[in-house]
Amino acid sequence: MLNALTLVTGIAALLLAAWCGWAAYRDQPTKDWHFIGMAVVSVLAVLQLVIGIVQLVRGEKPEQGTTIFVAYLLGAFACVPAAGMMSLAERTRWGSVTAAAGGVVLAVLEVRLYDIWGG
Amino acid sequence: MTAVQEKPARLISGPGMLLVWFYGVMVVGAVSRSVFQIATDFQRAPLAYSLSAVAGVVYGFITYSLVRGGETARKAALVCCAAELAGVLLVGTWTVVDSSAFPDATVWSDFGMGYVFIPVLLPISAMYWLRKSRSTVTP
Numbered sequence: 001m002l003n004a005l006t007l008v009t010g011i012a013a014l015l016l017a018a019w020c021g022w023a024a025y026r027d028q029p030t031k032d033w034h035f036i037g038m039a040v041v042s043v044l045a046v047l048q049l050v051i052g053i054v055q056l057v058r059g060e061k062p063e064q065g066t067t068i069f070v071a072y073l074l075g076a077f078a079c080v081p082a083a084g085m086m087s088l089a090e091r092t093r094w095g096s097v098t099a100a101a102g103g104v105v106l107a108v109l110e111v112r113l114y115d116i117w118g119g
Numbered sequence: 120m121t122a123v124q125e126k127p128a129r130l131i132s133g134p135g136m137l138l139v140w141f142y143g144v145m146v147v148g149a150v151s152r153s154v155f156q157i158a159t160d161f162q163r164a165p166l167a168y169s170l171s172a173v174a175g176v177v178y179g180f181i182t183y184s185l186v187r188g189g190e191t192a193r194k195a196a197l198v199c200c201a202a203e204l205a206g207v208l209l210v211g212t213w214t215v216v217d218s219s220a221f222p223d224a225t226v227w228s229d230f231g232m233g234y235v236f237i238p239v240l241l242p243i244s245a246m247y248w249l250r251k252s253r254s255t256v257t258p
Contacts, residue, residue: 090136
């Protein structure tokens with residue numbers, strides 16, 4: 001369950017990165033649609049946070065430790081909203097690049113989460 | 120106070136925003152990592168964990184300087200980026216030459232390979248950006 005969600009979130013994050021990267025390539029700032037995309041990815045990250053905590057409460061143990069697992073869950077949760085906020089402050093192509101970088105960072109976090117949970 | 124007062128030069132416009140993002144990520148990465156490692160298992164690799172903590176503080180200061188803006192902050196950030204680059208190169212070489220000094224990795228091990236070389240690329244691009252913004256910010 002959690003691993004499937006990790007995979008979906010990771011792929012969604014990469015798609016978001018590609019989409020915002022495309023906007024940057026075309027010299028455009030992030031638009032409403034991009035923010036809706038970020039919201040979708042953020043919802044996935046929230047779901048992951050909730051399900052991850054539920055799994056912990058039910059007594060399952062991540063392979064590499066609970067603290068690290070929770071820290072990465074929180075990081076994944078905050079990642080895209082933070083990048084989105086910054087792209088809102090920077091209304092040029094560089095805001096799009098920042099949002100794309102946010103997607104890439106989230107994808108990396110998802111890979112780490114997969115390892116930490118223990119595949 | 121008055122309208123005459125100059126606004127501090129913005130360092131986070133354009134590419135600067137991307138730099139702040141990556142520095143922010145590195146702050147969270149380095150600080151949380153070192154706090155966890157120092158709190159749980161400091162004896163295992165005291166040098167490596169302390170270095171991660173120092174790296175986190177340096178990243179934090181650079182992030183703050185970039186966000187704050189202004190000429191002083193720009194110079195301070197430039198110095199810190201140079202220190203950061205020196206740190207990455209020194210620790211990177213050190214970990215390659217004598218890995219026994221580091222039983223566990225730091226953010227700067229192997230030139231930041233575990234972080235997709237961001238630790239070594241970041242100070243270079245930041246210094247380029249900070250030097251470039253000098254000419255544009257002076258009135």
